[in-house]
Amino acid sequence: MIDFLNLKKINALYSAKLKQLASEVIDSGWYILGDHVKTFEDSLKKYIGVKQAIGVSNGLDALRLILRAYIEMGKLNEGDEVIVPANTYIATILAITENRLKPTLVEPDLNTYNMDISLIEKHITSKTRAIMVVHLYGRACWSKELEYIAQKHNLLIVEDNAQAIGAEWNGVKTGALGHAAGFSFYPGKNLGALGDAGAITTNNSELAEIVRMLANYGGKQKYINDYQGFNCRLDEIQAAFLNYKLSFLDEDNQNRREVAQYYCNRIKNPDIILPSVATNLTTDLSHVWHLFVIRHANRDELQRHMTNKGIQTLIHYPIPPSKQKAYYEYNHMHFPKTEQIANETLSLPIGSHLLKKEIDTIIKTLNTY
Secondary structure, eight states, rough: OOOOOOOHHHHTTTHHHHHHHHHHHHHHHHOBHHHHHHHHHHHHHHTTTEEEEEEEEEEEHHHHHHHHHHHHHHTTOOOOEHHHHHHHHHHHHHHHHTTTTEEEHHHHTTTTTSSSSGGSSSGGOEEEEEEEEEOOGBOOOOOHHHHHHHHHHTTTEEEEEETTTEEEEETTEEEESEEEEEEEETTTTTSSSSSOOOEEEEEEEEHHHHHHHHHHHTTSSSSOSSSOOBBBOBHHHHHHHHHHHHTTTTHHHHHHHHHHHHHHHHHTTTBBBOOOOOOOOOOOOOBBOOEEEEEEHHOOOOOHHHTTTTTTTTTTTTSGGGSSGGGGGTOOOHHHHHHHHHHEEEEEOOSSTTTTTHHHHHHHHHHHH
């Protein structure tokens, strides 16, 4: 079987150092909010190019904390609307609704799978206060038009950067484009922890200070609580792992670009729709290829065929948020492009765990289907 993802194989590349770091953390006797978290935060803010980085427990909490901090700052209020792509992963929507804000779902661009920026303005109402862009599958979702719309309507832009760490737009990394950004370091991400982990980046020092307090029970000091906060702290051991693996991120992202280029050059089945990309993927820094997503009219049949040939594929994502039982109030709404993506997309294996012969097998299997 060709695995979609093999975390054991991926982390084996770093295992000796990771084991050393684990021993150091264990021996230190300090496991929460220590030097390793501070070191990783410093490394991350330097890498992204921002003034502030805060390590947190996971990607959902990162987005949830950003929105909650803006509420505490008076920038958002209960019932305000947040524009968000209709085809995102459910965590993006959960972060909005958990703060008693209202998601306004916008269709994606079928060429990029990112939110169609040209549709945003017609969804803006007197209650709209923010846009949450999602750099889906690892591709930067940004434009001058987006910046103009946000400025014109005085809207916050929050980046869901869970899938795109290392991607750039005009020389600026995702995570430094908007007012604040949330990151996920779930083990399968391009920069993956060995457990749950996340982060927030921003240039707003007030936001960063409030986020830090909210993530630590709502206060700076133990037993003193300025806010009704949460327990969303990044563990020392995960921070140590992430700080080490961060130094290899650009190399790994470049490997992903090369595999994506290889796929695009060699998958020739006319019924398969490949990602719409620049001519030279290896030099296009706007995409870090967290996922390589194709489309096919008979996706489920194609997936069964791949499984029968010993190739594991996944679907990101089979049920849109608007069709989830959890969001029954949206179930009556119709988002044709979002639903088409849910019905047709298939994610191929991509990453450092793959051998060239395995990639060739995947291509041959697709071309002969």
